[in-house]
């Protein structure tokens with residue numbers, strides 16, 4: 344039986360061969376895989392179907408943000424690819440969130456539907472410039488909205504996880520990018536946390552890209568993080 348891995352590796356590669364080369368080195372019990380905007384733009388849905396066929400749980404991270412009908416129909420197409428999880432932007436608002444959730448109900452394969460709250464690259468100064476409150480306040484507001492619309496969870500930073508688990512309950516899934524092992528390059532992320540701290544804070548799934556895919560030995564790094572989480 345496949346283990347429900349807590350690590351979702353972000354396949355942020357520019358080409359299909361690069362992405363498949365990584366997928367060929369790992370087992371679906373070791374990690375789930377995330378296909379985002381760069382790879383999807385390069386590869387289209389074929390690669391997603393290939394990864395699903397290889398028994399990977401695939402998170403299609405296209406962060407849809409559009410009018411309700413457009414987002415709902417896009418998520419239905421994504422569901423038909425057999426993906427494990429899809430996402431939209433919570434700031435698309437209640438009508439968009441509810442229409443999308445309703446569109447997925449009753450489909451033969453219904454992926455988890457989650458909403459992005461505040462990108463983990465953003466800090467309080469950037470939010471202020473947009474006229475928004477602090478990350479902690481905005482994430483809580485959007486998580487409550489998402490939950491009240493019947494979605495399965497949110498994308499947030501692990502820094503908000505402990506509070507959101509209290510506010511939204513243990514069943515509401517928290518998917519956290521911005522994960523950085525101690526000493527790893529921060530890159531363009533702002534609201535970061537180490538893998539173990541994120542798990543202890545209540546993250547359900549840890550999205551990790553460059554610290555794994557750009558390491559000298561990606562499989563070893565992935566195994567080390569899995570071991571750290573299990574310890």
Ligand SMILES: O=c1ccn([C@@H]2O[C@H](COP(=O)(O)O)[C@@H](O)[C@H]2O)c(=O)[nH]1
Pocket residue numbers: 353355379459461462463464498499520521522530532550551552553554
């Ligand atoms: O708030 C968000 C939402 C999505 N992401 C995505 O996660 C990965 C993170 O990659 P790293 O290389 O570990 O930084 C990337 O694909 C983002 O598009 C996010 O970082 N923050």
